[in-house]
Amino acid sequence: NLTIDNYVDERRHAEKSTKAAIAFLSDLYADFGDWHLAVAAYNAGGGKIRRGLERYKADDFWSLAQHNYLHLETKRYVPKLIAAIIIAKNPEQYGFSNLKYETAIEYETLRVGPGLSLDAVALICDTSSTKIKQLNQELKTGKTPLNKSYYDVQIPQGSAELAKANLPRLNSVVSTGYKTHVISKGDTLSKICSSYNINKTTLLKINNLRSNTLIAGNHLRIPYSTTRYRLLASGNNG
16 A cells, blocks of 8 residues: 655655555465465465465475475575574674664654655755655655645654744745757757757747757757755744
8 A cells, every 4th residue: 555656656665665564464474374475475476376385285385485386586585584584683693793783763754735845854954955865765756745735754853843943934046047958960849848848939039049940069058947945034934
């Protein structure tokens, strides 16, 4: 039940994807009544494992793995996981010492509207855009989803109070920048406009062109919008 659309890919969300994996494994265990078979089905698919058990009259993973049926990846997947669990329970016994464990992911959430840039979120939290993007890896466009009326963006632990206070002060400043397109043989105005998502009238006007004729090697100015964010002084609404 993870959402994957133009705006989010919840498989990238550490907590949501982990809970989904746990739920899926739990369902597979309920189906097969055996953790080894459940883990094999997690990798190869439940249907594949069921057909194999029936075809070879097997009743456990190890018996099924003796046949030329499962891919090598699946045959190795189960014992690799078992080995990883055993090592994780007592790493020093297996030569893993002086381990530096990653800290747990900690975050708070802030409810915001659609289309809010993660750069803006970083500003109101007084943190880096890199940090905010790391916490919100499910967002595919660098903004909160446009198809939802609100979104709970993840922010660093301890920053919610500051972010809530700064949110009403957030102000966006839109300006126009320009990039250069070198005309290639076979280029047309329609093709160029489609590539840069601009309309033909704008492109003609900015480049002082009076016709659709293009000359290979010439340069075109391509406009694009840039948005930067600032915090207005307290009490200033606009």
